[in-house]
Amino acid sequence: MSQFSESQRQRAEQNRLKALEIRKQKLAALGTSGTPPCTPGPPKSTATSLNFIPSPPNPTSRTSSTSAVPQGGVGATKFYTSSSLSGGNHSTLGSSKTQPTTHPGDFGVSGPPTKNPRIEAPKTTSTLPPGVLKKIEENKRKAQERQEALRRAREQGSNVPQVFTAPKGITQPTSKPSSSTSDAKNINPVASKFTTHVTVSFVLSSINTFRASTTMYHAATIQVFKTMTSRSYDYNKKIWTFQISEHRKLVAALRPLHPEVEVQPLPQFVLTAVEAAAKKVPADYIDLFGLDSRLLDALMPFQTEGVKFGISLGGRVMLADDMGLGKTIQALGIACHYRSEWPLLVVTPSSMRYSWEESILRWVSSVSGQDVQVMSTGGDKFREAKVVVTTYDLLSRKAELMLHHNFGVVIFDESHMIKSYKSARYKAAAPLMKKLKRVIMLTGTPAMSRPLELYTQISGIDPSLFPHFHDFGVRYCEGRKETWGWTFRGSSNTEELQIILQSCVLIRRLKSEVLSQLPPKQRMTVVLDPGLIKNKKIFEGMGHKIQSLSRVESGDCLQMFAKTAEMKANAVREYLKEVLESDKKFLVFAHHVVMLSTICSLCEETKTKYIRIDGNTSAEERMARTSKFQNQDEVKVAVLSITAANTGLTLTAAQLVIFAELYWNPGILVQAEDRAHRIGQEDSVMVQYLVARTTADDHIWPLIQNKLEVLGKVGLSNDQLNEAKTSYQKCAAEPDIRDFLHNTDKQESPRKSAASSDIRSFLKPQNQEENSDPNWNA
Numbered sequence: 001m002s003q004f005s006e007s008q009r010q011r012a013e014q015n016r017l018k019a020l021e022i023r024k025q026k027l028a029a030l031g032t033s034g035t036p037p038c039t040p041g042p043p044k045s046t047a048t049s050l051n052f053i054p055s056p057p058n059p060t061s062r063t064s065s066t067s068a069v070p071q072g073g074v075g076a077t078k079f080y081t082s083s084s085l086s087g088g089n090h091s092t093l094g095s096s097k098t099q100p101t102t103h104p105g106d107f108g109v110s111g112p113p114t115k116n117p118r119i120e121a122p123k124t125t126s127t128l129p130p131g132v133l134k135k136i137e138e139n140k141r142k143a144q145e146r147q148e149a150l151r152r153a154r155e156q157g158s159n160v161p162q163v164f165t166a167p168k169g170i171t172q173p174t175s176k177p178s179s180s181t182s183d184a185k186n187i188n189p190v191a192s193k194f195t196t197h198v199t200v201s202f203v204l205s206s207i208n209t210f211r212a213s214t215t216m217y218h219a220a221t222i223q224v225f226k227t228m229t230s231r232s233y234d235y236n237k238k239i240w241t242f243q244i245s246e247h248r249k250l251v252a253a254l255r256p257l258h259p260e261v262e263v264q265p266l267p268q269f270v271l272t273a274v275e276a277a278a279k280k281v282p283a284d285y286i287d288l289f290g291l292d293s294r295l296l297d298a299l300m301p302f303q304t305e306g307v308k309f310g311i312s313l314g315g316r317v318m319l320a321d322d323m324g325l326g327k328t329i330q331a332l333g334i335a336c337h338y339r340s341e342w343p344l345l346v347v348t349p350s351s352m353r354y355s356w357e358e359s360i361l362r363w364v365s366s367v368s369g370q371d372v373q374v375m376s377t378g379g380d381k382f383r384e385a386k387v388v389v390t391t392y393d394l395l396s397r398k399a400e401l402m403l404h405h406n407f408g409v410v411i412f413d414e415s416h417m418i419k420s421y422k423s424a425r426y427k428a429a430a431p432l433m434k435k436l437k438r439v440i441m442l443t444g445t446p447a448m449s450r451p452l453e454l455y456t457q458i459s460g461i462d463p464s465l466f467p468h469f470h471d472f473g474v475r476y477c478e479g480r481k482e483t484w485g486w487t488f489r490g491s492s493n494t495e496e497l498q499i500i501l502q503s504c505v506l507i508r509r510l511k512s513e514v515l516s517q518l519p520p521k522q523r524m525t526v527v528l529d530p531g532l533i534k535n536k537k538i539f540e541g542m543g544h545k546i547q548s549l550s551r552v553e554s555g556d557c558l559q560m561f562a563k564t565a566e567m568k569a570n571a572v573r574e575y576l577k578e579v580l581e582s583d584k585k586f587l588v589f590a591h592h593v594v595m596l597s598t599i600c601s602l603c604e605e606t607k608t609k610y611i612r613i614d615g616n617t618s619a620e621e622r623m624a625r626t627s628k629f630q631n632q633d634e635v636k637v638a639v640l641s642i643t644a645a646n647t648g649l650t651l652t653a654a655q656l657v658i659f660a661e662l663y664w665n666p667g668i669l670v671q672a673e674d675r676a677h678r679i680g681q682e683d684s685v686m687v688q689y690l691v692a693r694t695t696a697d698d699h700i701w702p703l704i705q706n707k708l709e710v711l712g713k714v715g716l717s718n719d720q721l722n723e724a725k726t727s728y729q730k731c732a733a734e735p736d737i738r739d740f741l742h743n744t745d746k747q748e749s750p751r752k753s754a755a756s757s758d759i760r761s762f763l764k765p766q767n768q769e770e771n772s773d774p775n776w777n778a
Contacts, residue, residue: 200254201264204496205241207277207503210266212240212250221261224253244274267475270500273465277503283308292336294365298329302514307333309507315438316461318415318506323444323582323656324522324686325509328359331411331440336364338438341408342386347429348413350391351575354527354693356413360387376531392417392425399428407436415441418460419453426456433460445582446506451476451497452488461505511655511684521677523687532571533692557696564696565592565661572660572690573602579658580606580636585629586656587638589645589672595660599639610637615644622649629653646672652680657687662700 004012198218205211214221225231228250230243242250251265286308288296299307303326310317310330315338319327335344346356353374360367373385378397382388382405395402410432412418418426433439439461446454455472458465466472470486473479476497478490502508576599579586590596596614603610609632611625622645629638630653638651642663654676663669677685691697 197260197262199262199264202247202266203493204244204266204270204274204499207274207499208244209241210244210247212242218261220257221254224250224257227253244271247271267471269466269468269471270496273500273504276465277500280504281312283312286311288333288337291333292364292366295329295333295336295363298363299333300326302509303330303333306330306507306509307337310334310440311337313504315409315440317439318441318443318446318457318461320443320446320506320508322508322510323584324684325511325514327442327444328356328413329363331413331442332360332363334440335409335411335438338409339366341438343405343407343409344387345402345405345407345410345432346387346389346413347392347395347410348389349417349578350393351529351571351578352413352526353389353391354529355525356389358525358527392429395432396424396428399431402428403431403435407432409438409440410436411440411442413442415443415457416445416453419456421456430456430460434463446508450489451491451494454501458501458505465500465504521673521685521687523689525689525691526575528568528571528575528690528692530693532574533695534567534570560696561700562592564692565590565595567695568660568690568692568697569595569598571692573598575690576602576658576660577606579656580608583636584656585636585638585654586658587640587651587654587676588658588660589640589642590660591642591663592661596639596641599637599660603637603639608637609635610639611635612639613645613649614641617644626651640672640675642668642672645675649675650678650680651675652678652682655681655683655685657685659687659689662689662691662697664700664703 198221199215200212200221202210202212212225225240228242228246230246232241233239234241247266251263254261254263283305288304288307291307306319306321306327307330310319311334315334317334319330321327321330335342348356353376357372357374360372361369367386371386373380373383373388375388375390375394378394382401388405388407390398390402412429418429420426441457441461443457446457452473455466455469459469470479473486473488476491476493477488478492479486479488480490572595576588580602588599590599593614596612600610600612602608611629613622613625617625626649629635629651638654640649642659642661646668657673657676659669659672673685673687677687691701
């Protein structure tokens with residue numbers, strides 16, 4: 001039985017004839033003659049003839065369901081019925097068994113070629129799944145919306161290319177694009193809801209202004225900026241600046257541009273800080289009348305500004321001046337303004353306890369020795385004292401006792417020691433800072449490496465400034481959310497943070513900023529911790545022996561001098577440990593081998609690079625080591641002998657000079673100081689003398705002062721070593737070294753003036769070695 005019925009064979013024949021007719025028309029249109037390429041196929045049916053001329057198709061035949069759609073271009077011979085396109089019966093005439101094929105002899109083209117007609121495939125009804133059709137229509141709609149959005153953006157003036165990249169799923173047209181759509185790359189996504197938004201972020205540029213920055217140019221945003229009355233544009237930096245009073249107005253004006261424009265306004269805590277700063281009493285309006293007269297006279301102009309600033313903040317302030325600018329006297333000035341709220345608590349590193357006691361007694365005339373209590377051990381009990389000086393370690397051990405005492409004012413010296421909220425120091429200090437009304441912090445390095453370290457100190461002074469650590473960390477510590485949580489190890493918006501802190505919390509001046517108000521060389525005496533001094537009873541009753549001797553170089557005095565070096569060694573070691581943490585270069589002078597060796601061993605233990613110059617160092621080696629200290633940043637310490645290194649060296653890489661021991665001749669001390677304070681020094685020099693009580697130091701200093709006073713009386717103060725002005729160096733601000741001793745009143749001469757506190761003003765060098773120094777006159 002035949003595979004196809006008679007009607008099917010007839011329809012197939014009609015389709016074949018129609019295809020031949022179309023083929024002939026194409027050949028005629030191309031004006032070609034010859035044999036077109038053919039597709040090999042099965043043998044021809046016997047029912048067809050090679051010279052068969054097709055007749056017009058029968059209009060009454062059912063061709064709608066069997067219309068042939070050509071696939072490919074000219075020369076194609078394969079046809080499919082519409083039923084195969086619509087997903088119907090797939091066993092059509094296109095199968096390998098029954099598909100009609102053409103051969104070279106099937107075409108009998110004769111006569112002139114006809115006019116090229118438009119050849120179109122018959123239209124068919126699509127029967128694709130509804131989901132596919134819906135997706136196609138949705139993609140078309142999105143494409144139209146994109147075109148309309150780009151057209152609107154071009155009308156507004158945005159620099160938008162004429163062509164966009166079609167979303168995934170939309171087929172690009174195969175026809176040649178017009179000139180307006182010649183480039184489909186580098187599409188600017190302005191005003192397109194399918195691309196990246198424009199982000200406008202605000203950040204403070206001063207306490208009264210803020211600046212706006214955008215991720216890209218956006219015409220509508222710029223037009224909004226121009227509507228602000230306080231607008232200001234920097235053409236060089238390309239930055240828009242506005243008054244803080246128009247912040248809310250600008251945010252509201254940009255809101256209609258959402259979602260094309262995303263606005264990142266100033267956080268609420270920043271606006272609150274700005275409002276608080278505006279309500280603060282200006283420091284210039286603060287009157288220091290009634291402050292202790294001795295302390296007031298000792299303040300330098302910039303120190304007076306610091307005291308007024310602290311009072312304007314209500315006594316809750318951080319003094320963050322550079323080292324050597326007198327934070328101690330400023331803190332006492334602020335504390336004395338609130339004298340009615342005392343007792344005063346001073347929390348300090350252990351090595352600075354007795355220096356604070358000396359400073360209080362020297363500058364606050366209304367406080368006597370009985371009014372100051374220095375806590376040395378955990379067993380010390382409170383007595384009725386106006387001032388209590390303790391350490392961070394003792395504060396941690398006696399936190400409850402400190403908290404329930406009736407303190408009204410607290411000073412935290414080196415407040416960076418409570419930077420970690422996990423430390424016992426901070427946990428003991430936090431309740432005190434929350435309870436007391438006046439909190440004064442002192443530090444030359446508020447943050448060692450990251451803004452994160454500032455938070456505990458800031459929150460202790462003003463908890464309302466940054467109420468939530470997370471907000472602070474995200475904005476200023478480059479907070480990022482990682483796999484295991486948030487990290488705040490970086491820094492961001494540091495200029496804004498600095499503006500807020502300097503307006504609401506701290507004051508910081510560098511030496512370079514106030515150098516005109518500073519003497520070129522400042523001195524201070526550091527009283528070492530008595531608890532670290534060994535065998536203090538050896539010197540009891542021996543003071544009269546030194547004073548009764550005509551020559552201090554006698555055997556007994558030299559023996560006491562040598563013994564003092566051994567007794568002070570441990571205390572000096574502990575003090576220098578804290579100095580090394582500052583990571584700054586400094587010179588340290590000593591006289592005895594035991595002291596020099598102790599300092600060198602400390603540097604080796606802490607892995608600090610240093611140089612040593614003493615009597616055993618050759619001239620060539622002195623020059624090499626000096627060059628090493630001057631030129632290599634990693635070399636932090638120069639350990640020097642007072643007698644061997646007081647001349648012939650230039651060590652201006654350091655601004656700090658420390659004397660671990662004293663010496664009989666004041667001229668030698670001045671010459672040693674000037675190893676750093678000489679031509680080439682670009683900063684003020686701080687000189688520190690480490691003095692131990694109940695040792696030979698108590699007797700050596702008065703003898704040195706007597707020598708200086710004698711030289712001053714005979715007019716030998718006109719030496720050329722003093723290049724610096726001394727008018728600012730008042731006897732209370734940067735006093736004569738006798739003022740640091742317990743018996744200074746008996747030793748001071750009534751003829752000594754306030755401007756003569758610099759040791760060199762009394763002195764002409766005892767020898768002429770300084771004049772022969774080739775580096776001095778260079």
